[in-house]
Amino acid sequence: MPTDSKPTIFINPAKCIGCRQCEIACAVEHSQSKDLFSAIFEDPLPLPRIHILPMGAYNVPMNCRHCDGAPCVEVCPTGALYHDEDGAVMITPEKCIGCKMCAIVCPFGIPEFEALNGVMFKCDLCPDRRVEGKLPACVEACKTGALQFGTIDEIVSNVRKETAERIIRLKEGTYEEEYNGWDLFRSMYAEIIRINEGESK
Amino acid sequence: MKKYKEVSIDSTTQRMYERAQEMGIETVWERLEKQQPQCGYGLLGVCCRNCMMGPCRINPFGGEPRRGVCGADADTIVARNLLRMIAAGAAAHSDHGRHVALTLLIAAEMAEKFKKEGKPVLELDNMASNVLPYQVRDVEKLKAVAKRLGIETEGKTIRELAREVAEVALHDFGKQDEEALAFLKAYLNPKTYEIFEKAPEKAGMPWFENGILPRGIDREIVESLHRTHIGTDHDPVSILLHGLKTSLGDAWGGSLIATELQDILFGTPQVIKAEANLGVLKEDYVNIVVHGHEPVLSEKIVEAAQDPELLELAEKLGAKGINVVGMCCTGLEVLMRHGIPIAGNFLQQEMAIVTGAVEAMVVDVQCIMPATVDVARCFHTKIIDTSPLATFPGAIHIKFDERRADEIAREIVRTAVENFPNRSKQRVEIPKEKMAGYVGFSVEAILKHFGGSLKPLEEAIVEGKIKGVAGLVGCNNPKIKQDHNHIKIANELMKRDVLLIGTGCWATAAMKYGIFLPEYVDTENVGPGLREFAKEWGIPPALNMGSCVDCTRMLVLADLIARDLNVPISALPVVGSAPEAMTEKAVSIGTYFVASGITTHLGIVPPVLGGPKVVKILTQDLYDIVGAAFIVEPDPYKAAKLMYDHIMKKRKELGI
Numbered sequence: 001m002p003t004d005s006k007p008t009i010f011i012n013p014a015k016c017i018g019c020r021q022c023e024i025a026c027a028v029e030h031s032q033s034k035d036l037f038s039a040i041f042e043d044p045l046p047l048p049r050i051h052i053l054p055m056g057a058y059n060v061p062m063n064c065r066h067c068d069g070a071p072c073v074e075v076c077p078t079g080a081l082y083h084d085e086d087g088a089v090m091i092t093p094e095k096c097i098g099c100k101m102c103a104i105v106c107p108f109g110i111p112e113f114e115a116l117n118g119v120m121f122k123c124d125l126c127p128d129r130r131v132e133g134k135l136p137a138c139v140e141a142c143k144t145g146a147l148q149f150g151t152i153d154e155i156v157s158n159v160r161k162e163t164a165e166r167i168i169r170l171k172e173g174t175y176e177e178e179y180n181g182w183d184l185f186r187s188m189y190a191e192i193i194r195i196n197e198g199e200s201k
Numbered sequence: 202m203k204k205y206k207e208v209s210i211d212s213t214t215q216r217m218y219e220r221a222q223e224m225g226i227e228t229v230w231e232r233l234e235k236q237q238p239q240c241g242y243g244l245l246g247v248c249c250r251n252c253m254m255g256p257c258r259i260n261p262f263g264g265e266p267r268r269g270v271c272g273a274d275a276d277t278i279v280a281r282n283l284l285r286m287i288a289a290g291a292a293a294h295s296d297h298g299r300h301v302a303l304t305l306l307i308a309a310e311m312a313e314k315f316k317k318e319g320k321p322v323l324e325l326d327n328m329a330s331n332v333l334p335y336q337v338r339d340v341e342k343l344k345a346v347a348k349r350l351g352i353e354t355e356g357k358t359i360r361e362l363a364r365e366v367a368e369v370a371l372h373d374f375g376k377q378d379e380e381a382l383a384f385l386k387a388y389l390n391p392k393t394y395e396i397f398e399k400a401p402e403k404a405g406m407p408w409f410e411n412g413i414l415p416r417g418i419d420r421e422i423v424e425s426l427h428r429t430h431i432g433t434d435h436d437p438v439s440i441l442l443h444g445l446k447t448s449l450g451d452a453w454g455g456s457l458i459a460t461e462l463q464d465i466l467f468g469t470p471q472v473i474k475a476e477a478n479l480g481v482l483k484e485d486y487v488n489i490v491v492h493g494h495e496p497v498l499s500e501k502i503v504e505a506a507q508d509p510e511l512l513e514l515a516e517k518l519g520a521k522g523i524n525v526v527g528m529c530c531t532g533l534e535v536l537m538r539h540g541i542p543i544a545g546n547f548l549q550q551e552m553a554i555v556t557g558a559v560e561a562m563v564v565d566v567q568c569i570m571p572a573t574v575d576v577a578r579c580f581h582t583k584i585i586d587t588s589p590l591a592t593f594p595g596a597i598h599i600k601f602d603e604r605r606a607d608e609i610a611r612e613i614v615r616t617a618v619e620n621f622p623n624r625s626k627q628r629v630e631i632p633k634e635k636m637a638g639y640v641g642f643s644v645e646a647i648l649k650h651f652g653g654s655l656k657p658l659e660e661a662i663v664e665g666k667i668k669g670v671a672g673l674v675g676c677n678n679p680k681i682k683q684d685h686n687h688i689k690i691a692n693e694l695m696k697r698d699v700l701l702i703g704t705g706c707w708a709t710a711a712m713k714y715g716i717f718l719p720e721y722v723d724t725e726n727v728g729p730g731l732r733e734f735a736k737e738w739g740i741p742p743a744l745n746m747g748s749c750v751d752c753t754r755m756l757v758l759a760d761l762i763a764r765d766l767n768v769p770i771s772a773l774p775v776v777g778s779a780p781e782a783m784t785e786k787a788v789s790i791g792t793y794f795v796a797s798g799i800t801t802h803l804g805i806v807p808p809v810l811g812g813p814k815v816v817k818i819l820t821q822d823l824y825d826i827v828g829a830a831f832i833v834e835p836d837p838y839k840a841a842k843l844m845y846d847h848i849m850k851k852r853k854e855l856g857i
């Protein structure tokens with residue numbers, strides 16, 4: 001069966017501790033100097049393309065899904081939005097007229113408006129890093145594994161395996177309340193313990 | 202994984218790092234890599250964990266959140282974090298000083314007890330008896346310190362004097378009155394004293410009683426924690442003023458006490474030739490590395506290693522003898538006083554174990570990586586922790602007690618010797634490189650060398666043969682190629698005829714590169730004026746003044762020059778630098794250098810950039826408040842230039 005070989009960023013809210021390191025790394029990656037200590041003095045200040053949304057017990061990292069039939073690309077009247085050769089949804093600021101149509105149609109609310117230049121900006125899957133074969137800045141910064149970079153096959157098979165394990169544990173009665181999700185610390189601890197147990201095996 | 206040439210310019214470190222990689226041993230550089238990218242909030246200092254409404258962090262890119270839950274902004278948070286770093290650094294140095302003062306008191310008390318019991322010990326009055334674990338080795342210095350402190354010396358026995366000096370020192374730690382520290386008053390020149398008194402007025406905060414003169418060593422540290430508690434002090438200026446005060450309690454209190462009383466107990470360093478680098482480990486000997494900071498223990502280890510019984514045991518087990526070598530500042534303490542070779546600086550602690558030739562690494566406090574235990578697991582090496590303050594999971598605990606010092610030191614050495622047969626000969630690889638150098642330049646030794654006064658040095662400065670003096674200190678940091686900035690800055694300054702004095706891991710770096718050899722003046726790295734001066738006086742172009750606690754020797758030297766020229770320290774053509782700073786102690790040292798009037802360069806960006814007001818105070822406003830400020834510059838060439846420019850500016854102001 002032919003599958004999608006285009007890697008993208010997958011998010012796992014259960015593992016996000018809300019440290020917002022990804023936001024910092026993203027902003028630095030999109031600065032002129034690409035150095036934290038200089039970036040904070042730049043004008044205009046660089047902005048992150050990923051946002052952490054606190055949702056009750058979970059933190060949800062939100063960034064561009066780089067959709068295949070991307071509604072933002074389809075709706076863009078000037079062709080400012082396009083798919084590059086890696087399949088990433090990119091924007092050409094010079095072509096952007098700031099009509100904000102992309103933001104209206106994006107189901108995830110990703111494209112943002114940059115008031116200074118009157119153009120939209122969004123996650124671009126770190127093109128400079130892609131050239132060098134590096135992970136996207138946010139993924140590299142995330143030390144908990146809440147952000148992962150890979151093809152849908154890789155991610156899905158991981159999820160499948162993890163879920164299978166969970167089912168077994170649930171059956172053994174060792175995995176009960178882990179994902180009831182109402183208590184941030186409980187779910188975080190459960191995840192940490194699960195990972196540690198997995199490692200010590 | 203890093204290439205071995207990227208981590209260090211030291212060939213022994215390069216080879217041992219390569220070896221660690223071959224053996225699959227994780228070291229500091231891999232651990233640093235796994236931390237990348239490091240927390241941006243932490244690097245900028247805009248993360249606050251001081252209460253449980255937090256942790257809070259400020260968005261460094263201008264967006265929300267701009268304030269912590271309590272309302273603290275970036276500058277408040279950065280200043281509070283910096284003050285806590287200063288307090289921790291001052292605490293580490295000062296607790297070391299307290300330990301030495303207590304040891305002097307114990308020595309005096311034991312001598313008194315022995316005397317009462319009528320024990321037939323020789324020369325008990327000057328406490329040079331070998332029955333006691335600790336003695337006064339430098340009676341002259343004891344008398345000199347007592348005199349400075351205003352203690353009557355006539356007609357008193359040595360043990361009485363020792364007790365009184367120890368008591369004044371201990372009093373300085375816990376003092377509750379508003380007076381400045383006794384040690385500070387005894388050592389600091391009046392003109393600088395005046396600047397300390399007036400600093401708060403200049404900063405627009407006259408309510409600081411006694412200015413930035415520290416009142417009690419412990420008190421200022423405790424007050425730092427009080428001020429930084431949620432809801433207490435929020436003005437970056439007053440927070441930083443207290444930072445100066447706390448660091449001065451370290452400089453002219455805790456650290457100074459450590460240095461001066463160590464000299465009394467163990468002898469004041471005199472110029473002596475010794476060797477440095479991993480090549481000082483010996484193939485057929487029992488190798489013991491003493492690592493950490495406190496000579497109270499290592500002095501005894503050095504003695505115990507000469508015990509005939511233990512030497513015999515070593516021979517019986519197939520060793521040619523016992524080879525004690527140093528590491529970090531404990532290493533510098535025994536290097537300065539006994540010429541015991543030093544195996545390396547901070548980033549070589551794991552490397553020493555990787556040689557496979559270390560029977561025991563005996564550790565006390567500060568700068569010892571817990572990872573040494575993990576690396577040691579790959580070999581037969583035993584890590585022996587000795588301080589009740591510092592326990593390492595996986596190490597052997599032989600805790601130290603001054604009263605039974607000899608017995609415990611022998612037990613430690615015995616443990617090392619008995620471990621010799623466990624060494625696997627095929628797994629030994631000791632790098633050959635080592636370098637000789639002259640060490641032991643205490644203030645007393647320098648004075649002696651110049652014929653009793655600093656006149657020759659001062660004249661050379663006034664004439665312009667020497668442009669000024671730079672005090673280089675401290676640390677390695679794996680973020681910088683080991684020793685690279687230490688050596689580059691040193692060379693760049695010496696080329697410009699700046700005489701170097703230095704301590705800590707900088708001094709070990711300099712020694713490994715031959716800078717402490719008089720021959721070094723003939724290299725292209727030394728300018729003509731400095732060359733001429735060094736040749737005339739038979740000194741190397743840079744002087745090793747000891748461990749990082751001994752930075753106070755540099756202060757005392759600066760104080761003497763300031764007195765001679767009748768100016769405050771801040772008027773002198775003197776600069777400081779911590780090219781590869783790493784510890785909180787380095788933050789305290791940097792701060793007390795600046796507070797004392799010595800403009801200081803840092804080669805690592807400290808966690809303050811997130812607070813623009815704080816940065817401005819540290820790098821600009823402090824010039825108006827105390828006459829010196831910080832220079833932050835990671836590039837060693839640019840840094841040396843900036844330091845030199847500062848020296849030239851000071852010369853101009855002095856009219857020389």
Ligand code: SF4
Pocket residue numbers: 009025026029048049050063064122123124125126136137138139
């Ligand atoms: S992939 Fe790059 S651009 Fe997209 S959110 Fe991550 S760091 Fe930002």
Ligand code: SF4
Pocket residue numbers: 015016017018019020021022023052059061141142143144145146147
């Ligand atoms: S770095 Fe990872 S854990 Fe931290 S906020 Fe981002 S996604 Fe969450």
Ligand code: SF4
Pocket residue numbers: 019240241242243244248249250256258
């Ligand atoms: S410095 Fe602050 S934000 Fe960064 S990891 Fe530590 S607690 Fe978290």
Ligand code: SF4
Pocket residue numbers: 249250251252253254255256257268269270271272273278431432
């Ligand atoms: S002290 Fe203030 S800024 Fe710090 S964690 Fe508490 S609420 Fe946040």
